[in-house]
Amino acid sequence: MLQRTFQHIPGVGPWREKDLWARGIKTWDDFPAAGTGVAISKKTDDIARERIAQARDALARRDLRKLTELLPPREHWRLYPEFQNDAVYFDIETDGRDAQAPTVVSLFDQAGGLQVFIQGRNMDALPEAMAARRLWVTFNGSVFDVPVLRDYFGPGRFPLPDAHIDLRFVTRRLGMGGGLKEIEAKIGAERPPHLKGVNGYDAVLLWRAYQRRGDVEALRFLVEYNLYDSFQLRTLMDVAYNRGADDLNQDVPRLPVFERGDVLYDVSRIILELGPTERDLETLARVRAMEQDA
Numbered sequence: 001m002l003q004r005t006f007q008h009i010p011g012v013g014p015w016r017e018k019d020l021w022a023r024g025i026k027t028w029d030d031f032p033a034a035g036t037g038v039a040i041s042k043k044t045d046d047i048a049r050e051r052i053a054q055a056r057d058a059l060a061r062r063d064l065r066k067l068t069e070l071l072p073p074r075e076h077w078r079l080y081p082e083f084q085n086d087a088v089y090f091d092i093e094t095d096g097r098d099a100q101a102p103t104v105v106s107l108f109d110q111a112g113g114l115q116v117f118i119q120g121r122n123m124d125a126l127p128e129a130m131a132a133r134r135l136w137v138t139f140n141g142s143v144f145d146v147p148v149l150r151d152y153f154g155p156g157r158f159p160l161p162d163a164h165i166d167l168r169f170v171t172r173r174l175g176m177g178g179g180l181k182e183i184e185a186k187i188g189a190e191r192p193p194h195l196k197g198v199n200g201y202d203a204v205l206l207w208r209a210y211q212r213r214g215d216v217e218a219l220r221f222l223v224e225y226n227l228y229d230s231f232q233l234r235t236l237m238d239v240a241y242n243r244g245a246d247d248l249n250q251d252v253p254r255l256p257v258f259e260r261g262d263v264l265y266d267v268s269r270i271i272l273e274l275g276p277t278e279r280d281l282e283t284l285a286r287v288r289a290m291e292q293d294a
Contacts, residue, residue: 001078001245001252003027008055008070009040009048016040018248028052064134064162076163077170079135080241081255083163085110088133089237091229092145093222095119096204100148102126103207104222106230109133114231114266116223121277131159137237139180139229142166167236174243180229180236189235189260191228198225214283220271227267234258 004027006017025031025039031052032039039045051070058066064083068076080087088109094100105117105126117126126149130136138145142164150158168180176183184190203225209218238257245252276284 001241001248001250002055002059002067002082003029004250004252005055005071005075005078006031006048006052007072007075009044009051011044012040012048021250028056068163074169074173076165077241077244079163080165080237081253083135084237084255086133087135087137087237088130089137089230089233090130090141090145091138091226091233092148093200093203093207093226094148095207096201099151101152102149103203104226105149106223106226108227108231108234108263114227114263114270116227116270118219118223120279127153127157127159130161134162136161136164137233138164138166138168139233139236140166140168143168165237167233167240170240170244171236174240174247176240176243180232183236184232187236187239189232191232195225195228210280212283213287214276214280216274216276216280220274223274224267224271227270231260231263231267235260 004021006012006020006025007014012020020026020039023039031048032045034046034049040048055067055070057063058070059082062083064079064086067079071078088107090105090107092102093104095103101119102117102123103119105123107115107117107129112129112132115129117123117129136146143166146164152158171177171183176186178186181191181196190196203222206218206222206225209215210222235258238255242254242257245254
């Protein structure tokens with residue numbers, strides 16, 4: 001799909017790109033060389049050949065940042081097949097305060113699998129983990145998750161990706177509107193019964209229960225909820241890319257849609273390993289003492 005993209009050429013939008021495809025100029029290789037014909041106009045064609053050369057060179061060098069700069073943001077989803085091994089899918093929960101702080105953040109990628117970062121345990125390690133991946137995939141992350149994390153860690157420490165695909169806007173353009181969980185149901189990637197209906201406010205309440213009473217079961221529930229928010233994005237990204245290619249009627253390979261079966265074992269393992277910390281035990285002892293005094 002990327003090598004069929006012409007919207008990195010000034011003056012070429014969705015309509016003109018489709019016109020080029022209809023006239024047989026379907027890939028960068030099909031664009032006429034200088035002196036062999038006119039595709040758009042003599043002046044624009046010279047610019048087009050320069051932009052195509054830049055994109056071809058960036059792709060050969062695996063320069064995701066340069067490609068991101070060349071393409072309009074609405075078309076960054078086209079980068080995905082070439083760089084999916086560099087992708088991390090993530091989601092955050094927060095404490096619900098005015099100056100929101102992250103409480104639980106989960107990451108999923110091909111190489112590292114699932115990772116969970118929890119306030120008071122290992123949250124400080126999150127920036128380094130996110131910096132290891134050049135392509136970020138979120139749902140509404142450009143509006144919420146990333147600004148919260150940047151404010152929390154500070155712009156000097158929190159990394160920037162080479163590209164960020166926010167599936168909220170990709171799916172909306174494809175007619176798959178709604179929230180993440182609503183879209184999951186539409187594509188057959190529903191959550192287990194005990195997680196259906198759980199929302200962001202519930203996540204805040206679960207965190208408060210953990211903070212106030214050392215309730216590790218509440219933390220486990222919260223972490224499980226958040227883990228689904230991250231690895232389900234891999235399935236949604238695959239589906240969205242394929243539907244985008246379908247919508248444009250392009251003869252390009254479709255992606256195999258991610259099956260979450262192997263990941264579910266890791267979810268169970270992570271949840272079971274979430275035992276109480278020394279601080280949790282101290283909180284529990286304090287709560288019990290207060291109950292006895294009452």
